[in-house]
Amino acid sequence: MRFPGIIPAVTTPFAATGEVDVDALESNLAALLDAGVHGIVATGTMGEAGSMSGAERRTVVEAVVRAVAGRVPVIAGISSGTPAAAIALAADAADAGVNALMMLPPLGYRADADETIAYYRAVTEAAGLPLMAYNNPEASGVDMTPDLIVRLYEEVDGVVAIKECSGDARRIPALLNAAPGLEVLVGGDDWALEGFCAGATGWVTGVADVLPRECVELYDACRTGDLETARAIYGRLLPLARFDMTPKLVQYFKAAMDAVGLAGGPTRPPRLPLTDDERAALLDAMAVATV
Numbered sequence: 001m002r003f004p005g006i007i008p009a010v011t012t013p014f015a016a017t018g019e020v021d022v023d024a025l026e027s028n029l030a031a032l033l034d035a036g037v038h039g040i041v042a043t044g045t046m047g048e049a050g051s052m053s054g055a056e057r058r059t060v061v062e063a064v065v066r067a068v069a070g071r072v073p074v075i076a077g078i079s080s081g082t083p084a085a086a087i088a089l090a091a092d093a094a095d096a097g098v099n100a101l102m103m104l105p106p107l108g109y110r111a112d113a114d115e116t117i118a119y120y121r122a123v124t125e126a127a128g129l130p131l132m133a134y135n136n137p138e139a140s141g142v143d144m145t146p147d148l149i150v151r152l153y154e155e156v157d158g159v160v161a162i163k164e165c166s167g168d169a170r171r172i173p174a175l176l177n178a179a180p181g182l183e184v185l186v187g188g189d190d191w192a193l194e195g196f197c198a199g200a201t202g203w204v205t206g207v208a209d210v211l212p213r214e215c216v217e218l219y220d221a222c223r224t225g226d227l228e229t230a231r232a233i234y235g236r237l238l239p240l241a242r243f244d245m246t247p248k249l250v251q252y253f254k255a256a257m258d259a260v261g262l263a264g265g266p267t268r269p270p271r272l273p274l275t276d277d278e279r280a281a282l283l284d285a286m287a288v289a290t291v
Helices: 022-034 054-068 083-096 113-127 146-155 171-178 189-198 212-223 227-245 249-259 276-289
Strands: 005-008 040-042 074-077 100-103 131-135 159-164 183-186 202-205
Touching (some): 005 040, 005 212, 040 054, 054 083, 074 083, 113 131, 131 146, 159 171, 183 189, 189 212, 189 227, 212 227, 227 249, 227 276, 249 276
Parallel strands (some): 005 202, 040 074, 074 100, 131 159, 183 202
16 A cells, blocks of 8 residues: 555544534544545544544544545554553454554554564554554654664565655655565654655645645645756745644644634644643744745
């Protein structure tokens, strides 16, 4: 399975009373699909999946699969602290009809290389779905080096792609040269252009929740080698994209979605609303992005 193109990691809207707002989620998905995105990630690790119950996560994944209706691949985030927990989430996602899974190394424990390989093997063997490994040292505490990622690809059937979020664009050609069959995707919003130019085929992104059409235009310009257009689009997106690499990325992107008429809405504790200064900085970035 391949994952080319723009793949938003969708936020989960919540109603004022606190429950998952399925209607708002489906409305957001319709806008993303109309804009031409190429895939969807549900219950992504850096969003609010960790604040949801198992039943709520099932509700979200089922709603995404239903709304997408086979038009693009749906990937479910299943990052967890143990193989058993990840396998349970994978089973729910498979029952809902997702096409693939995405997962960090085990959360809450800095696994070594052999433990990381064993963790991915246990989950992929039980899940029976293609899996996108996810390297985000800030989130997991484990930096999967290119050597480890190559091992993972070669030793674990089912690992077909890597979402690379180290921020080091040099790793992309290193991975492509060492494991030509492994698909490499950019996982950080503030180095998407660098990642595409280095050979990444896709971009798992939060910015596309807000400005999906512009992200698709960036991807298309990169594919056709129109770097002048790509740089111009990226220059407008970059101030907003930089919020992706902050602890409050969910608050920023939900507020930005509200600003463009999509359903962002409230976040769950421990996240608090943006401060006045934070909101002003976001509005400045939005003014650049929406010129």
